[in-house]
Amino acid sequence: MKDIRYLQRFENFEKSFLLLRASLDIEKPSLLEKAGVIQFFETSFELAWKLMKDYLEYVGYDVKSPRDSIKTAFSIELVKDAQSWLDALMDRNLTTHTYDETIANEVYEKIKYEYIGLLEGLYVKFKDEICLD
Numbered sequence: 001m002k003d004i005r006y007l008q009r010f011e012n013f014e015k016s017f018l019l020l021r022a023s024l025d026i027e028k029p030s031l032l033e034k035a036g037v038i039q040f041f042e043t044s045f046e047l048a049w050k051l052m053k054d055y056l057e058y059v060g061y062d063v064k065s066p067r068d069s070i071k072t073a074f075s076i077e078l079v080k081d082a083q084s085w086l087d088a089l090m091d092r093n094l095t096t097h098t099y100d101e102t103i104a105n106e107v108y109e110k111i112k113y114e115y116i117g118l119l120e121g122l123y124v125k126f127k128d129e130i131c132l133d
Helices: 003-021 031-058 064-073 082-097 101-130
Strands: none
Touching: 003 031, 003 082, 003 101, 031 064, 031 101, 064 082, 082 101
């Protein structure tokens, strides 16, 4: 079973997600530390939607894009809040393609208080329900 693509993707997602979660424990992050958090978020989010895509394909769905993966994952209750996931996708795209300190601070706050919960929910869903040996 270890050669099933979504299981391999989960291993990478787990590593990235745990680094993101640990980085959010920094009490008064510097500008560079916030940039690191945002980078961990970008990587974790990318792996998260690809994890959804791989799993959905494994169970028989045909999905191509992050948006399609999120909507389909929501329809089968793999994730709970499609709109928040789509908001996170927009912010991930924004931080990937532009840098503005005000936007970076706003996204950092969303990561810390909103998006980490989305990623945590996906992590728990796979860890506790889907990836059981």
